[in-house]
Amino acid sequence: MLAEYKMAGKEEGGQEGGRGTRWIIGVDTGGTFTDTVLLGSRGEMFYSKVPTTPRNLSIGIIDSLHRLAEDNRLKMEDVLSSTEKFAHGTTATVNAMIQRRGARVGLIVTKGFRDHLIIMRGSRAVGVPQGEKLQFARVSKPVPIVPYSFTEEVTERVDYSGKEIVPLNLAEAEAAVKRLLEKGAESICVSFLWSFKNPRHELEVKRIVEKISPQTFVTTGSELFPVIGEYERTATAAVNSYLSPILKRYVYALQDELGKVGFKNPFLLMQSTGGLIPGTEAPYLAASTLNSGLAAGVIASQYLGQLLGYDNIITADMGGTSFEIGIISEGVSLMSRKPLSPRGGPYTSRYTLLVPSVDITAMGSGGGSISWLDGEALRVGPTSAGADPGPACYGRGGTDPTVTDADLILGFLNPEFFLGGRMKVDPELSKKAILDKIAKPLGLDLVDAAKGIYDVVNSQMADFTRKVTIERGYDPRDFMLFVYGGAGPVHCGAFGIELGARGILVPGSGFAAAHSALGVAISDLKSFSIQTKQLAMPIDPKEVLSIFEDLEEKAVSQLLKWGVDRSQITIARSIDMRYRRQVNALNVPVKGGSAEAASDSTTFISEICQAFETRYEALYGANTKYTEAGIEMVNFIVEGYGRQWRPQITKHEASKEGDDDDDPRGAAKSRRQAFFGKSNDFQETMIYDGVRLRSGMKIRGPAIIEFEGTTVVVQPDQSARVDEYLNLVLERG
Numbered sequence: 077m078l079a080e081y082k083m084a085g086k087e088e089g090g091q092e093g094g095r096g097t098r099w100i101i102g103v104d105t106g107g108t109f110t111d112t113v114l115l116g117s118r119g120e121m122f123y124s125k126v127p128t129t130p131r132n133l134s135i136g137i138i139d140s141l142h143r144l145a146e147d148n149r150l151k152m153e154d155v156l157s158s159t160e161k162f163a164h165g166t167t168a169t170v171n172a173m174i175q176r177r178g179a180r181v182g183l184i185v186t187k188g189f190r191d192h193l194i195i196m197r198g199s200r201a202v203g204v205p206q207g208e209k210l211q212f213a214r215v216s217k218p219v220p221i222v223p224y225s226f227t228e229e230v231t232e233r234v235d236y237s238g239k240e241i242v243p244l245n246l247a248e249a250e251a252a253v254k255r256l257l258e259k260g261a262e263s264i265c266v267s268f269l270w271s272f273k274n275p276r277h278e279l280e281v282k283r284i285v286e287k288i289s290p291q292t293f294v295t296t297g298s299e300l301f302p303v304i305g306e307y308e309r310t311a312t313a314a315v316n317s318y319l320s321p322i323l324k325r326y327v328y329a330l331q332d333e334l335g336k337v338g339f340k341n342p343f344l345l346m347q348s349t350g351g352l353i354p355g356t357e358a359p360y361l362a363a364s365t366l367n368s369g370l371a372a373g374v375i376a377s378q379y380l381g382q383l384l385g386y387d388n389i390i391t392a393d394m395g396g397t398s399f400e401i402g403i404i405s406e407g408v409s410l411m412s413r414k415p416l417s418p419r420g421g422p423y424t425s426r427y428t429l430l431v432p433s434v435d436i437t438a439m440g441s442g443g444g445s446i447s448w449l450d451g452e453a454l455r456v457g458p459t460s461a462g463a464d465p466g467p468a469c470y471g472r473g474g475t476d477p478t479v480t481d482a483d484l485i486l487g488f489l490n491p492e493f494f495l496g497g498r499m500k501v502d503p504e505l506s507k508k509a510i511l512d513k514i515a516k517p518l519g520l521d522l523v524d525a526a527k528g529i530y531d532v533v534n535s536q537m538a539d540f541t542r543k544v545t546i547e548r549g550y551d552p553r554d555f556m557l558f559v560y561g562g563a564g565p566v567h568c569g570a571f572g573i574e575l576g577a578r579g580i581l582v583p584g585s586g587f588a589a590a591h592s593a594l595g596v597a598i599s600d601l602k603s604f605s606i607q608t609k610q611l612a613m614p615i616d617p618k619e620v621l622s623i624f625e626d627l628e629e630k631a632v633s634q635l636l637k638w639g640v641d642r643s644q645i646t647i648a649r650s651i652d653m654r655y656r657r658q659v660n661a662l663n664v665p666v667k668g669g670s671a672e673a674a675s676d677s678t679t680f681i682s683e684i685c686q687a688f689e690t691r692y693e694a695l696y697g698a699n700t701k702y703t704e705a706g707i708e709m710v711n712f713i714v715e716g717y718g719r720q721w722r723p724q725i726t727k728h729e730a731s732k733e734g735d736d737d738d739d740p741r742g743a744a745k746s747r748r749q750a751f752f753g754k755s756n757d758f759q760e761t762m763i764y765d766g767v768r769l770r771s772g773m774k775i776r777g778p779a780i781i782e783f784e785g786t787t788v789v790v791q792p793d794q795s796a797r798v799d800e801y802l803n804l805v806l807e808r809g
Contacts, residue, residue: 099159100723102597103140104369104590105133105167108396108444108463109562111590111785112140113597114148114155119726122148123590125495125562125785128463133168133326134333141337156338161720164355165346165369165596168326169319169362176219178318179263179293182256183222184249184281185310186269187229192310193220197428218426221318226261228252230268230281238273249281253288263293263317267310272302272608293320293359300363301430303711304608311427312363319362327355344601348433350375350409351602351717354638363431364604369592371434374402374409376595377558380583382407383725383801388555390545390577392537393592394564396480397460399441399537401544402434403555410435410548411663432604432713437544441536443467443480443563447510447529449517456533468509469501477513479563481506482529485522487750487758488566488780488789496784523758527751534567538574549694552577560591565788569777569806570753573791582788584802586766589785601718603634612656612708617680623712624649624666631716640718652711653688655702661710662695664688727800730772740775743768745782752778752792759792773798 098117103110105128114122124143129136145152172178185192196217230249233242256264266281275298285294295317297309331343344352346368347361358365370393377391381404391402403410412435440458444467447456456479461467465474467481469491483489484506494501507522515525545552557577559568565582572580582588605627611619628647635645652661664687689701743764750761759778766783774797775781777790781804788804790796797805 097158098721099155100161100163100597100721101141101159102163102165102372102593102595103137104165104372104593104596105136106369106395106397106592108442108460108466110136110140111593112137112144113587113590113593114144115597115723117723119723121585121587121723121725123587123593123785125589127499130171130463133166134330137164137330138333138337153338156334157340159339159341161597162334162339162341162343163346163352163596163599164330164343165372165592166326166365167369169323169365170367172319172322173315173366176221177322178221179321180259180261181222181226181314181317182253182259182261182264183227183310183314184230184252184256184264184266185227186233187231189269189306190224190227190229192267192307193222193227193314193427194224195307196311197307221427222265222314226256226259228256232268232277234268234270234274234277236270236273238270240274240276244277244280246280246284250284250288253281253285257289257292261292262321263295265295265297265310265314265317267297267306267313269306271296271298272304272309275299275302293317293324295320300361301606302608303430303606304610305430308428308430312430315366315427315429316361316363319365320359323362323365324359327358331355346372346596346599347602348431349411349602349604349715350434350599351715352596352599352720353601357638363429366429366431367433367436369596370400370402370436370438372595372599373400373560373592374404374434374436374595375599376583376591377402377560378404378407378409379595379598380558380581380801380803381556384581384799384803386556386581388550390541390552390555390557392541392557392559392564392568393561394537394559394567395442395561396444396466396563397440397442397462398438398458399540400436400438401541402436403545403548403550405550408665430606432606435548437540439536439540441479441533441540442561443478443483443566445479445533446476447478447482447514447532448476449514452518454514454518454528454532456529456536467501467506469503469506471500471502471505475509475512477506477509477525477529479529479533481509482526483563483566485510485526486530487748487761489787490748490763490782493782493784523751527753530567530570531753534571534574537567538571541571541575549696554578556581558583560588562589562786564588565786565804567789569789569791569794572806573794573808580806582804582806584799584804585769586783586785588788589783598720598722600720601635601638601640603631603638603716603718604713605630605634605716606711606713608711610708610710613681613685613706615681615709620651620681620709620712624714627712627714628716631714635716635718638718644719646717646719648715648717650713650715651684651709652713653684653707653709656706656708658705662688662691663713664691725801728771728802730800740764740769740773743770743773748780750778750780750789769798769802769804771798771800771802 100115102113124140126140231245266278278296295313297313343355345355345358347364348367350371373393387407389404393400444461445457465472467478557580649666654661745765746763749758764781777794778792779790781788
């Protein structure tokens with residue numbers, strides 16, 4: 077598929093013109109489709125979209141590379157040999173977590189604290205949707221990823237200050253390691269009390285494991301995330317050990333497959349933090365890759381927002397399986413450390429982790445979300461038909477009606493142009509599924525049932541987006557809505573209006589379908605270091621700066637190890653802060669950071685505290701701050717960015733007044749009947765070829781704009797304006 081950000085891209089990126097081009101490849105493997113973006117040093121931007129291959133994700137990735145080369149008259153071997161950066165966002169770890177096919181983990185803890193993962197934080201409702209919390213008697217805790225029989229206790233104790241109270245019993249530790257290995261443990265996790273203050277005991281046990289079984293992977297809580305909170309630290313380390321062997325096999329298998337088709341360099345893997353890490357390093361930080369693909373779409377939106385001058389953005393990614401919301405405020409994406417999304421029934425992944433992640437909140441509303449009846453109430457999701465068997469119209473054996481089936485019946489999707497005509501879909505199968513399971517049981521006709529599915533999923537997404545933003549202290553009316561994913565542009569005109577956002581933007585030239593892959597491609601390498609140090613007011617600024625300097629040294633050393641030039645490294649600092657005696661903390665960015673910042677101690681510390689209280693009131697409401705309680709700093713965080721080369725997106729000037737180039741009739745391709753709620757009937761609707769749109773064109777609704785990977789539906793009371801980067805901006809009127 078050719079995305080004509082650069083109109084001459086096909087000729088310049090072709091077999092002849094592509095010689096001498098430097099390439100970047102970004103791949104996002106999702107639940108339904110695998111998206112790949114190819115960026116060239118001359119401004120070329122191509123993408124492909126192929127079905128994901130769940131049984132072996134590498135197959136879908138290689139298929140997408142072949143598709144890119146075939147569509148754009150390129151030799152894949154030539155492209156890969158000239159590729160300077162191959163970056164990948166994967167679902168390998170999150171799938172392993174959901175499906176419970178990680179490694180057998182042995183856990184070693186302080187004697188008397190064997191129940192860390194069982195007790196959790198005492199609440200059975202961690203990560204459970206609000207509706208399920210009300211059914212308290214039915215809520216159960218997730219099945220532990222470490223069986224109780226694989227948990228060993230060892231005599232040792234360190235106090236809150238890091239002082240050794242009870243020495244480590246080396247004989248017990250060695251015996252515990254041997255028992256776990258004899259039971260079949262494939263990896264070991266070591267997590268002792270207060271180890272973030274003094275990691276010596278954990279490191280001694282790690283050395284014992286490495287001596288007895290050098291091939292066994294070991295995670296220590298103090299090395300992974302030296303942060304207060306014994307449950308969270310233990311859960312994060314256990315998840316890391318659970319996923320590491322799986323990710324290691326995946327990384328090396330993919331590297332081998334890429335080598336067979338001509339890519340000889342190490343590839344990079346996306347982290348949940350929104351930054352890249354060398355693939356060979358990723359298994360040691362496996363827990364940080366759980367939301368890698370989701371984070372990439374927010375990073376791409378942040379980059380695009382910088383180009384266009386949008387500081388406040390709500391990102392909405394509607395793919396085949398789910399609908400995910402992210403927030404960019406004042407040009408910075410929100411970050412969080414929170415429970416994993418609850419999915420998978422009794423094997424749900426509901427552990428609270430310390431892994432920093434781009435703040436993404438997801439719900440089960442995607443193109444493949446199944447519509448069903450709860451009595452006489454129509455529901456959509458959260459269960460998805462996925463890639464296999466997929467929606468009923470795919471003809472792969474699926475019989476449940478999905479959102480995609482409803483979109484097809486309503487005329488929004490062209491059955492002859494699904495995935496650019498490469499994938500055949502059958503509307504008759506959609507009709508049968510909707511009639512049999514929705515329309516007939518409710519006494520509706522086919523169109524009313526399909527319209528019901530469309531309306532329900534749109535209302536769900538609008539309500540969900542409003543809830544996510546308002547709960548974080550943001551008014552969606554102050555934000556632009558960036559919509560992407562294969563299914564998002566079909567629905568954004570409807571749910572965006574209901575949400576009341578400032579405007580709606582669909583990334584240009586069909587790249588909405590591969591927006592997350594673009595985010596992977598343009599991301600930088602990123603390291604992360606954190607330390608718990610509880611400081612209460614009055615706080616010495618020199619101590620704050622000293623902590624940051626130590627953390628910065630660690631972050632920079634990591635990036636240098638990964639081959640980043642020192643001149644390309646930038647640093648971001650932040651502090652988790654709270655009022656005294658509170659449990660939860662808010663993350664506050666810290667500006668400056670040089671030794672000179674401490675010259676005026678009153679200003680340096682007061683500005684940080686003022687930023688905390690401003691954020692506190694934005695989140696919890698006006699006049700909720702309580703300065704008299706005292707403010708304390710808890711965790712100090714440094715993020716290091718290794719800036720990577722990225723091609724420039726070509727900017728297109730709008731046609732001059734009087735030219736005919738801004739007339740959208742040149743992009744018109746056909747007409748067809750489509751159903752719009754405004755008229756509550758089918759209307760003859762103009763269909764436009766998306767790749768023929770030019771900067772400055774304006775299309776009035778109702779209209780449908782078709783790209784090979786997605787379709788944009790413009791509602792009757794909207795218009796779509798093509799901006800200088802060929803993005804579509806949907807506006808009222």
